[in-house]
Each structure stands twice: as C-alpha cells, then as structure tokens.
Amino acid sequence: MGYMTGPTGSGDSRPRENREKHFSSKEVTDEHQSTGMGNTSARTRGQSQFSNHRRSARVCGCLIWPGILLVMMPARMAVAQSAQDFQTPVVYETDSGESTYPLGLAVGDMFNDDDYPDLAVANSGSHSVSVFENLGRSGTTWLGFDTPTVYTMPNTGIDDPYDVEFADMDNDGDLDLVVTTSSRVVLLPNTGSGSFGTAQTLTPSGEVVHGLTVSDVDGDGRKDIAVGGLSEVFFDGVAQIEIFYQRSTLTFDPPQVIATEESFAIGSEVLSGTFKLPAVSGRRDLVMSIEGSDNVMVLLNLGDLDSDGTTDWATELVPAKSSFGLAKGKFRAGTNIDLVVSNHDTQACRVLWNDNSDGSYEMHSTPYEVTDGEDPYGVDCGKLNSGDTTLEIAVACAHGFDDGHGGLIVFVGNGDGTFDEPGYEFDVQPGNEPDPPYETYKPKPGRVKIEDIDQDGYNDVVTSNWNTHTISVLLNDQ
Numbered sequence: 456m457g458y459m460t461g462p463t464g465s466g467d468s469r470p471r472e473n474r475e476k477h478f479s480s481k482e483v484t485d486e487h488q489s490t491g492m493g494n495t496s497a498r499t500r501g502q503s504q505f506s507n508h509r510r511s512a513r514v515c516g517c518l519i520w521p522g523i524l525l526v527m528m529p530a531r532m533a534v535a536q537s538a539q540d541f542q543t544p545v546v547y548e549t550d551s552g553e554s555t556y557p558l559g560l561a562v563g564d565m566f567n568d569d570d571y572p573d574l575a576v577a578n579s580g581s582h583s584v585s586v587f588e589n590l591g592r593s594g595t596t597w598l599g600f601d602t603p604t605v606y607t608m609p610n611t612g613i614d615d616p617y618d619v620e621f622a623d624m625d626n627d628g629d630l631d632l633v634v635t636t637s638s639r640v641v642l643l644p645n646t647g648s649g650s651f652g653t654a655q656t657l658t659p660s661g662e663v664v665h666g667l668t669v670s671d672v673d674g675d676g677r678k679d680i681a682v683g684g685l686s687e688v689f690f691d692g693v694a695q696i697e698i699f700y701q702r703s704t705l706t707f708d709p710p711q712v713i714a715t716e717e718s719f720a721i722g723s724e725v726l727s728g729t730f731k732l733p734a735v736s737g738r739r740d741l742v743m744s745i746e747g748s749d750n751v752m753v754l755l756n757l758g759d760l761d762s763d764g765t766t767d768w769a770t771e772l773v774p775a776k777s778s779f780g781l782a783k784g785k786f787r788a789g790t791n792i793d794l795v796v797s798n799h800d801t802q803a804c805r806v807l808w809n810d811n812s813d814g815s816y817e818m819h820s821t822p823y824e825v826t827d828g829e830d831p832y833g834v835d836c837g838k839l840n841s842g843d844t845t846l847e848i849a850v851a852c853a854h855g856f857d858d859g860h861g862g863l864i865v866f867v868g869n870g871d872g873t874f875d876e877p878g879y880e881f882d883v884q885p886g887n888e889p890d891p892p893y894e895t896y897k898p899k900p901g902r903v904k905i906e907d908i909d910q911d912g913y914n915d916v917v918t919s920n921w922n923t924h925t926i927s928v929l930l931n932d933q
C-alpha cells in the first residue's frame with residue numbers, strides 16, 4: 456500500500472492546490488502511443504502538405520493567459536506562409552520555480568468529463584507528478600491549462616518519476632494515474648472529486664523501471680501494468696519487460712518477467728507500449744524499445760496456452776538501431792499496425808513495417824534523418840496536416856536547433872508507409888535566450904504527444920521540456 460494521501464491528507468502527498476473538480480469517465484485513446492526527449496523551427500523546403508514555406512524571424516512579447524503566465528521572451532520563431540502551421544507555443548511551468556526536469560507525458564480527460572484532454576507530466580528531478588486541468592474554450596478561444604496540481608511521490612528518496620499514463624484501473628469510470636518512478640510503480644486512484652487518493656506502490660523485480668504501458672493483456676476485464684526496465688543498474692543488468700497482472704480490483708500479482716534482452720548501455724532507457732494486432736489475434740501485444748540494444752522487442756500475445764492463468768508470449772527481436780522513443784500507428788491502408796522509433800545515437804527515426812501475416816516486423820530501409828546533433832528522443836504519430844488522412848511523425852529533439860536549443864521535427868506522411876524528408880522544424884518555447892553559456896535555459900524537449908488539446912477538430916502537439924522545467928502546447932493553426 457502507498458503512502459500518498461489526497462489533497463487534504465497528510466503524509467508525503469502534497470497536491471499544491473485543492474480545487475473542486477469532477478473527473479471524467481472518458482478513456483484515453485489507444486490509437487497511438489509514444490515515449491521519448493526534445494524542441495522547434497521550420498526547415499525551408501518545397502511544396503508540402505504540411506506547409507508551403509517557412510522562415511525564421513524574431514518575435515517578443517509577454518502575455519498573461521487566464522491563470523497562467525505565458526512567457527514570450529525574444530525568440531527565434533517559425534513563421535509559416537501557409538495556413539497549416541502551429542500557433543506560437545504556450546508554455547507552462549510544471550511546478551512554479553522548481554527544477555522538475557519533466558519527462559513522461561500523459562493525455563486524458565480526467566477532469567470534468569468535458570472532453571477537453573488534461574495532462575500529467577512526470578517530474579524526474581523533483582519526485583513529483585504535475586497534473587494540468589484543461590480549462591476548455593470560451594467561444595472559439597482556448598482558455599489554456601490551469602495552474603498544475605503537484606503530487607509528490609510516496610518516497611522522495613527513491614521515487615523519480617519517469618513515465619506516466621492515464622487509465623481507469625478500477626473500472627469506476629474515472630481515469631487513474633500510473634507512474635514509473637525509476638525504481639517502483641505508483642498508482643494514484645482518481646477520487647472522482649478532483650483529486651487523487653492514497654497512492655499504491657508496486658515493487659518490480661528489476662532495479663530500474665522506465666517504460667510503462669497499461670492494458671488488459673489477459674482479457675479478464677481488468678487492466679494490467681507492463682513496465683520496461685533493467686534487472687540491475689550496473690554491468691550485469693539486462694533489459695527486461697515485466698507485467699503486474701490485476702487479479703481483483705487494484706490487487707496485483709507479483710510481477711512476472713516475460714522477456715529479457717541484453718543491453719549494451721549502462722542505465723539504458725527501456726520504454727514499452729502495447730498495441731492490438733487484429734490481423735493475428737485481437738489480443739494486446741507488447742513492444743519495447745531498448746536504448747543501447749540494436750533491437751526493438753515485439754512480444755506477441757499468445758493467450759493462456761497452458762491454462763495456468765498467465766499469458767504466454769512469443770518474442771521477436773526486430774533490428775532498429777538502438778531505439779529510444781517509440782510509437783505505433785497505421786501508416787498505410789489496411790489493418791496492420793506499424794511502429795516508429797527514434798534513434799538518438801544515429802540521429803534518425805526509423806519506421807518498422809508490419810508486412811507479414813504472422814505479425815512479424817521488419818525495418819523499413821529508409822531512416823528519416825534529423826541533422827547532426829539534434830538528438831531525437833520522444834516520438835509520436837498522428838494526423839497533423841489537413842487535406843489527407845495520413846499520419847505524421849512528430850519527434851522531440853534535445854539539441855541542434857540554431858544556437859543549441861532543442862525543438863520539434865515533423866515528418867509528413869505519404870500514406871504508403873513513407874514520409875517526406877527533410878522534416879519541418881518548430882520551436883517549442885519562444886524564449887531560447889539567453890545564448891550560451893546559459894545552457895540550462897534552452898528548451899530540450901524530451902517527450903511529445905499529439906492530441907486535439909483545444910477540441911477544434913485539429914490535432915495539436917504537447918512537449919515536455921526537460922531542462923526548462925516546462926511543457927509547451929503548440930496549437931494547430933488551421
């Protein structure tokens with residue numbers, strides 16, 4: 456059992472605000488998932504479905520957003536000549552004045568059941584999770600996110616949040632929050648009245664857990680938790696994926712390690728996700744990216760072949776060039792679900808095509824390159840440009856833009872599993888000043904999510920910006 460209490464409770468829990476809200480019963484979509492680290496400015500190139508032409512310009516200003524300080528320092532901004540672009544990023548501190556180093560992002564309507572997606576971000580440097588309520592719109596104007604409520608993890612000595620996901624774990628209609636804290640898994644149940652209740656802590660078998668995904672892998676109606684991590688921190692450690700099966704409401708079996716893979720990088724990032732492969736089984740399969748290994752691990756869900764109450768898995772290693780960020784999507788017509796990974800060692804994204812009836816994958820030969828030093832981390836996919844129904848790839852890059860800050864790169868999909876090159880660059884934070892040596896003030900986006908934040912019918916982008924301790928919202932300027 457956990458140590459965290461609700462907003463008015465005691466112990467280590469410390470939601471910074473106690474606001475009366477009604478949570479939502481809407482589930483997080485599982486259409487695409489992602490993980491990763493990264494920043495924006497648009498690359499100039501020819502005709503595109505996403506933007507016809509871009510160039511850079513200096514802008515400055517300062518606005519007060521309702522309830523939020525919107526920082527607009529002098530900045531290098533992408534200026535689009537096309538209607539298909541992003542608006543100036545709206546930037547929010549994850550915890551006022553605190554050095555939080557935000558990483559994992561979750562998007563889901565957990566406040567108010569108003570269809571406006573709310574956010575949670577894992578603060579790896581301050582032992583906390585920040586939860587942002589989406590204030591919705593007034594007429595056509597999006598009102599932004601409210602000041603976040605900050606929840607401190609049960610044990611600040613070892614709980615460094617890495618990834619977060621919304622999921623209704625107890626099937627009461629309200630989205631709960633699951634967190635990997637590098638060493639443990641923390642579950643925060645939604646009280647249904649605008650807060651999270653007492654935290655529940657799950658102890659993995661490995662010493663490190665980073666990647667996180669939640670779904671009902673054994674089909675019993677209760678969501679299970681899969682985490683990717685390392686068996687040991689140091690040299691003998693192997694990357695592994697383990698599952699906490701939920702046997703009754705919020706009661707989990709001890710974790711089961713279902714696959715391991717040698718990792719060649721100490722302290723590797725190990726990220727995971729689930730997806731459904733309808734052409735094969737209709738069951739939830741798992742995939743794990745492993746930094747330092749040359750493979751992505753795909754675990755095909757075989758069901759409970761021997762009726763012992765546990766799921767059986769077939770392991771497939773797919774060459775992927777030291778993947779980091781991971782997302783899935785239908786990049787082509789048909790039912791097959793493809794994958795995209797970011798390789799920050801090789802400065803590229805790679806698409807893994809699922810062409811085979813047995814669900815096996817192969818790496819599409821074309822790497823979608825970012826320029827040297829841009830360090831792609833987080834990746835997501837979703838429809839971003841108008842005029843077609845194909846998915847784009849959004850990549851959070853930690854370095855390499857102009858004076859060394861990071862940004863966002865978008866690769867426009869062609870609908871046949873290929874993407875245009877080069878991608879378009881966008882700043883995620885207007886204030887990229889001051890210049891060196893103040894490196895810490897430059898945004899370095901680490902994770903990216905594609906979602907229709909203002910519910911205008913066009914997908915937007917959210918990034919977590921690691922060393923500026925902020926998140927950025929880039930509304931689609933349709």
Ligand SMILES: [Ca+2]
Nearest residue numbers: 564566569571
């Ligand atoms: Ca909402």
Ligand SMILES: [Ca+2]
Nearest residue numbers: 623625627629
């Ligand atoms: Ca719930």
Ligand SMILES: [Ca+2]
Nearest residue numbers: 671673675677
């Ligand atoms: Ca289950």
Ligand SMILES: [Ca+2]
Nearest residue numbers: 907909911913
């Ligand atoms: Ca939108």
